[in-house]
Amino acid sequence: MGSNTSLIIESLKSHLKLRGLTYIDLAKNWKLSVSSTKRIMASEDISLSKIESACELMNIPVGEFLQQIPFQKNSDIYYLTPDQENKLVKEPEALHYFLLIAEGFNPTEIVRDYTISAATNIRILNLLEKWDLIEVQTKNRIKRKFSGQIRFRKDGPLGTHLEGLMKTKFFDTKFTHNDEFFTFLNLTFIPGDPQKLKQKLLQLGKDLVTESELHRNHPNAFEFGLVIGLRPWESPFTKAFNKRKKQG
Numbered sequence: 001m002g003s004n005t006s007l008i009i010e011s012l013k014s015h016l017k018l019r020g021l022t023y024i025d026l027a028k029n030w031k032l033s034v035s036s037t038k039r040i041m042a043s044e045d046i047s048l049s050k051i052e053s054a055c056e057l058m059n060i061p062v063g064e065f066l067q068q069i070p071f072q073k074n075s076d077i078y079y080l081t082p083d084q085e086n087k088l089v090k091e092p093e094a095l096h097y098f099l100l101i102a103e104g105f106n107p108t109e110i111v112r113d114y115t116i117s118a119a120t121n122i123r124i125l126n127l128l129e130k131w132d133l134i135e136v137q138t139k140n141r142i143k144r145k146f147s148g149q150i151r152f153r154k155d156g157p158l159g160t161h162l163e164g165l166m167k168t169k170f171f172d173t174k175f176t177h178n179d180e181f182f183t184f185l186n187l188t189f190i191p192g193d194p195q196k197l198k199q200k201l202l203q204l205g206k207d208l209v210t211e212s213e214l215h216r217n218h219p220n221a222f223e224f225g226l227v228i229g230l231r232p233w234e235s236p237f238t239k240a241f242n243k244r245k246k247q248g
Contacts, residue, residue, distance in 0.1 A: 008051065009041060011069045014214055015058050029057040078148035080133075085157040087131050095158075097124045098133060102150045107140045170225055179224075186235050194230060201228050 016026065027037040030050055040046055055062045080088070088095040100110050111121050125142065128134045135143040152158040175182035189197075205228060215221045 005046065007069050008066075009046065010210075011065070011214070012046075012051070012054055013041070014210060015060065015065065016054075018211060018214065019058055021057065025057065026054060029053050077151050078146045079151055079153060080146075080156075080158070082153075082156055084131050084133060085152065085159075087127075089157045089161050091124075091127065093120065094124050094127050098128055099150070101128075101134065101142070101144065102146075107142060166225075166227060170227060186233070198230060201230070204228075 016022070023034055023037050023041070027034045030037060030040075030053055032040075040050070051065070052062050055065050058065075088098060097110060097116075100114075105113075107121060107125065110116060111118070116124075125134070125136050129136045133145055135145060137143060152162065154160075154163070173180065205226075208226065
């Protein structure tokens with residue numbers, strides 16, 4: 001099983017954490033000692049029966065648990081051409097449709113789950129084929145002309161557009177709703193500290209994406225935005241006086 005077992009173990013750990021369950025709870029479910037349970041999780045030698053028992057503990061069907069694990073996840077990064085990005089940014093409907101395809105949806109599922117008319121569906125498919133992003137086949141099927149995870153160039157048409165929306169639309173709220181949160185920190189560092197913090201924040205981002213993936217197919221799931229930024233910054237409230245230079 002190899003790397004697949006590793007993915008199963010990591011997914012199991014994430015599910016346990018999300019439900020507030022510990023290795024103690026898992027050990028009781030498996031009728032083992034905590035130390036034996038930790039050894040199994042560390043050695044990545046886990047039987048199907050233990051996976052099934054763990055799923056019962058977490059109250060999630062085994063099939064659903066396994067379906068959420070990205071066994072065939074492609075780690076390659078795919079960048080669109082500037083021309084393709086420019087065309088998509090001018091066609092919001094085609095952009096949304098394309099991103100759904102990139103997530104793994106097919107045209108039948110998109111029309112089923114979203115308010116898209118048959119005429120709009122055909123129009124967008126023809127555009128995406130014209131832009132060399134897909135190949136339209138018979139019976140509402142398509143062949144993707146890209147592989148890997150889609151990424152936008154930061155200085156490209158889509159990256160620039162997204163950054164502009166983030167700086168305006170994202171912060172256009174008072175952050176007072178129960179599901180909203182905003183805080184700002186003034187920090188003091190010495191040389192080298194910002195890079196260390198950057199790595200911690202990047203790892204936090206990866207962990208949050210992993211947790212988010214577990215909920216992607218949940219019927220009550222909805223999307224959130226999170227902005228993480230770090231830059232040299234002096235508080236505008238402390239600029240009335242200049243600091244005296246320290247002597248010798």
